[in-house]
Amino acid sequence: MRVLFVAHGASHVPWAVPLAWATRLAGHEVRVAARPQSVGQVKAAGLIAVPIGGRESGDAFARWRIPATGERPRRLPADWPMGPLDWPEERRLSWGDQLIGLADELSDDLVAFARSWRPDLVVYDIGAVVGLVAAAAAGVPAVGYSWCQPVGAYFLDEEEVPPSYLRLFERFGVEPLIGQDTWIDTCPPALGRPSRVPRIPMRHIPYNGPGELPGWLAEPAERPRVCVTGGITTTNFADRGQDFLDMAAELDAEVLLAVPGLEGTRRLPDNVRLTGWLPLGALLQDCDVLVHHGGAGSGMTGFAYGLPQVVVPDGADSTQWIWGDLVEQAGAGVNLVPGRPGPHAGLGAAITDVLTRPEYTDRARGIRREIEAMPVPGELVGYLESRARG
Numbered sequence: 507m508r509v510l511f512v513a514h515g516a517s518h519v520p521w522a523v524p525l526a527w528a529t530r531l532a533g534h535e536v537r538v539a540a541r542p543q544s545v546g547q548v549k550a551a552g553l554i555a556v557p558i559g560g561r562e563s564g565d566a567f568a569r570w571r572i573p574a575t576g577e578r579p580r581r582l583p584a585d586w587p588m589g590p591l592d593w594p595e596e597r598r599l600s601w602g603d604q605l606i607g608l609a610d611e612l613s614d615d616l617v618a619f620a621r622s623w624r625p626d627l628v629v630y631d632i633g634a635v636v637g638l639v640a641a642a643a644a645g646v647p648a649v650g651y652s653w654c655q656p657v658g659a660y661f662l663d664e665e666e667v668p669p670s671y672l673r674l675f676e677r678f679g680v681e682p683l684i685g686q687d688t689w690i691d692t693c694p695p696a697l698g699r700p701s702r703v704p705r706i707p708m709r710h711i712p713y714n715g716p717g718e719l720p721g722w723l724a725e726p727a728e729r730p731r732v733c734v735t736g737g738i739t740t741t742n743f744a745d746r747g748q749d750f751l752d753m754a755a756e757l758d759a760e761v762l763l764a765v766p767g768l769e770g771t772r773r774l775p776d777n778v779r780l781t782g783w784l785p786l787g788a789l790l791q792d793c794d795v796l797v798h799h800g801g802a803g804s805g806m807t808g809f810a811y812g813l814p815q816v817v818v819p820d821g822a823d824s825t826q827w828i829w830g831d832l833v834e835q836a837g838a839g840v841n842l843v844p845g846r847p848g849p850h851a852g853l854g855a856a857i858t859d860v861l862t863r864p865e866y867t868d869r870a871r872g873i874r875r876e877i878e879a880m881p882v883p884g885e886l887v888g889y890l891e892s893r894a895r896g
Contacts, residue, residue: 507534507894510556510625512616512637517737519547520803521631521653524711525690526553528883529629529890537623539616539640550716558615558636605659606670609635617678620644627894632689635659635674642680647893651690654697654710654802655828661685662702690886692806694876696836696869706889709880712807714785722779723788727760729777730794730861733813735764735786737801743818753854754778759861762789787811794867795860797853800826800841805833812874814866815839816856838869 511526513519522538530536530553538548539556548555613636620628620640630637632650641648650660661667661684675682691698691705734754736743743750743765754761755775764781774780781789786807790796796808800819808815816839817830830841840856842848850856860866 507627507891508623508625509534509536509890509894510620510623510628510637510640511536511538512628512630512634512640513538513540513544513548514631514633515541516544516547517801517803518631518633518653519544519551520713520715521651521692522629523551523553523713525629525651525708525883525886527551528887532884532887534887537619537625539619539637541612547715551713556616556619558619559612602659602668603670605633605635606668606674609639609674610670612636613639613674613677616640617643627890629690629890632660635671638683639674639678639680642675642683643678645680647896648683649688649690649890649893651708652693652705654691654693654806654832660703690889692880694809694873694880696838696873696876697809697832699832706886707880708886709882710806710810710877711883712787712810714787714803714807717783717785717788719788720781720784723784723792727792730759731762731792732757732759732795732797732857732861733762733764733786733789733793734797735789735804736799737804743799748773750853751775751778753852756854757857757861759794759857762793764789795857797857800829802829805829806877809838809870809873810877812867812871814860814870816853816860817841818853819843836869836873837865838873839866 509529511522513522519540526536526538536553537556538553539558540548541559542557542561545555545557616636617640620643625644625646627646628637628641628648630648630650632652638648661671664684667682667684672682688704688706690708692708692710734743751774755777757777759777761778762781763778764784764786786804790808790811790813793813795816796813797816797818798804800817805815815833817833819826819830827841827843830843833839834841840850840860842850842853842856850859
């Protein structure tokens with residue numbers, strides 16, 4: 507069987523790696539389509555990359571943020587519906603337009619490859635609408651996989667479909683795919699929300715890229731350890747510079763900063779260590795709290811190690827504050843959305859609160875047990891095989 511994986515972007519490539527490798531180890535051929543900015547990550551994972559689009563493809567998408575309307579982000583209701591998001595209609599459609607526009611930039615390259623390589627199945631990130639177009643053009647089934655936040659573009663009914671989506675398929679003379687039936691979902695029950703799309707659960711296996719462990723990481727910590735990361739998508743910690751380091755100096759903890767951009771800082775507190783690039787999972791094995799920007803990849807890696815979290819979204823960016831709300835509603839951490847009232851006076855107070863209140867850690871460890879109870883990627887390969895046969 508030939509399986510074509512389609513990644514959405516640089517921060518999403520790690521979500522595809524465990525299932526792609528499970529498929530490969532089951533004896534199937536695997537290719538991973540990605541934009542040029544993400545090809546290096548695919549290759550570093552030992553997989554074969556298929557570049558699609560130019561380097562400029564997706565730049566406008568990466569710069570996009572929710573339009574400034576003066577509204578504060580709203581907390582997620584308990585019955586959060588499957589949307590791309592629970593936004594006002596104008597915002598929801600704007601997000602869908604962004605995903606479809608990106609697919610339009612990438613579809614020529616991916617359709618050409620799919621028709622040449624002739625996969626038996628396309629497995630696509632739900633944000634990568636181009637995967638649906640490639641599957642239709644190759645005449646094979648498509649299976650979506652989510653990244654713990656249902657912010658892809660999907661259309662279950664013809665009445666929902668915008669003309670721009672139909673035009674993607676018309677360009678290649680194929681029928682549009684409407685009515686996605688099942689998604690592979692790594693979201694544990696504590697973070698899940700009601701969905702119109704049926705899900706097949708899969709255990710999240712953290713993959714954060716290759717690295718080399720430094721000797722100090724094996725040394726026992728004398729104080730609680732706090733890991734701080736902005737992922738690869740934000741600079742919201744580095745932008746604060748010395749103010750952020752001054753805050754860290756007040757904590758009764760060892761602070762590991764996996765934050766590029768602070769290397770030239772003249773005054774580094776005694777309790778702060780700049781880690782340089784290391785796989786996040788390696789850093790978290792001996793930590794007590796994870797502080798991050800609200801990326802689902804960072805967050806799920808933290809929960810895989812049972813860590814409570816303090817989420818500091820970069821403004822009102824859609825997916826980041828939503829992840830923070832999921833964490834907060836699960837009782838496993840704190841969400842510090844800029845400009846939104848809350849019980850904590852600032853980042854230092856939030857970290858101290860999470861460090862000193864064991865209920866946060868207890869809940870995070872409960873989420874880890876939920877993750878560990880989910881089927882591993884290798885158990886999903888049979889489902890992929892059945893979809894290809896169907």
